[in-house]
């Protein structure tokens with residue numbers, strides 16, 4: 566049941582990520598095969614109770630931003646400022662015309678936020694007006710002097726680590742940011758601190774230890790290893806497809822239009838290479854085959870471009886929390902010659918699947934003029950896929 570109040574989210578992504586070392590702004594680097602910002606933003610874009618997601622970016626990053634979040638629905642990005650606080654303020658001003666009741670403010674550098682934390686943030690803001698996710702502190706914390714001597718040992722039971730998304734009534738946090746800007750205050754490291762400064766009571770709700778901020782290069786190394794360890798269920802699948810030649814002047818092969826003296830007789834575009842790859846991926850998922858997902862009797866697939874089928878299979882892997890490690894396809898034909906087309910085909914498959922081209926192999930063989938491929942009555946293709954799934958994957962539960 567959707568909540569009655571209108572909730573928007575701001576993703577602050579205008580920082581330079583200097584503490585994370587070389588490699589460009591950290592939010593545009595990959596972690597677990599996806600950019601940090603894509604992971605962070607998709608959680609908000611896909612949450613059913615959020616109607617608008619407002620990114621805040623550095624103007625220098627316009628092109629990488631668009632590439633990194635392609636496919637996600639969001640407000641036009643607005644430019645951030647020199648500090649996180651200034652960037653949040655810019656996001657709030659950009660959202661004002663949308664008149665949200667509640668706003669969640671999230672670091673693009675926290676890619677592991679879950680739908681559960683987002684739901685708790687919305688609930689907490691609805692109940693309290695201002696709330697921050699926290700986790701307990703497990704080490705003893707020392708307050709030290711400039712000389713490095715311990716000045717105090719705060720009572721640990723009262724300490725919490727603050728995370729994002731921090732959640733507020735929209736008008737209240739917008740007013741607080743405007744007031745801080747008017748009064749020349751630009752030193753707040755989070756929005757809760759700024760709200761406290763205006764005298765507001767800020768509540769807490771349960772954060773998530775996994776929802777950590779990627780700050781240093783060590784954070785990237787550790788989290789990459791953690792994600793890889795989670796994907797410990799390594800599976801392979803194989804696929805095979807054949808299409809006969811008919812009249813025509815071109816063939817679709819591995820997503821590439823290849824001029825030829827014949828065409829394919831097929832319900833779809835007849836792309837045997839992509840069809841074999843789809844079956845290999847579905848096989849690795851133990852998720853039926855291409856015919857069970859796209860029945861040849863269904864008129865909607867007549868003449869369909871097969872890149873749709875391949876994207877669909879890749880989405881099935883992603884939806885199970887998995888990743889494709891590699892794809893390989895072997896074309897069996899006398900003609901056309903595949904060698905000169907190999908890298909174009911690899912690039913096209915990489916484009917469709919979102920994989921790096923180094924994970925895509927295209928091979929070819931003739932059948933020494935034997936059989937139907939040897940007589941040039943059609944083309945066959947075999948494929949294999951290696952995918953990694955979370956170790957506790959139980960399929961779709963069918």
Ligand SMILES: Nc1ccn([C@@H]2O[C@H](COP(=O)(O)OP(=O)(O)OP(=O)(O)O)[C@@H](O)[C@H]2O)c(=O)n1
Pocket residue numbers: 577578579580581582583584585592621645646647648649650652653671672673674675778779780
């Ligand atoms: N001027 C700034 C500074 C930070 N941020 C964003 O605020 C979040 C948390 O900040 P932090 O981890 O400090 O990121 P950076 O400022 O990029 O890191 P660094 O201090 O290492 O340069 C990040 O998503 C960052 O992009 C922002 O939008 N505008």
Ligand SMILES: C[C@](O)(CO)[C@H](O)COP(=O)(O)O
Pocket residue numbers: 649672727728729754755756778
């Ligand atoms: C907002 C924040 O993520 C809460 O923990 C944090 O304060 C931002 O980090 P920064 O390194 O101070 O920008």
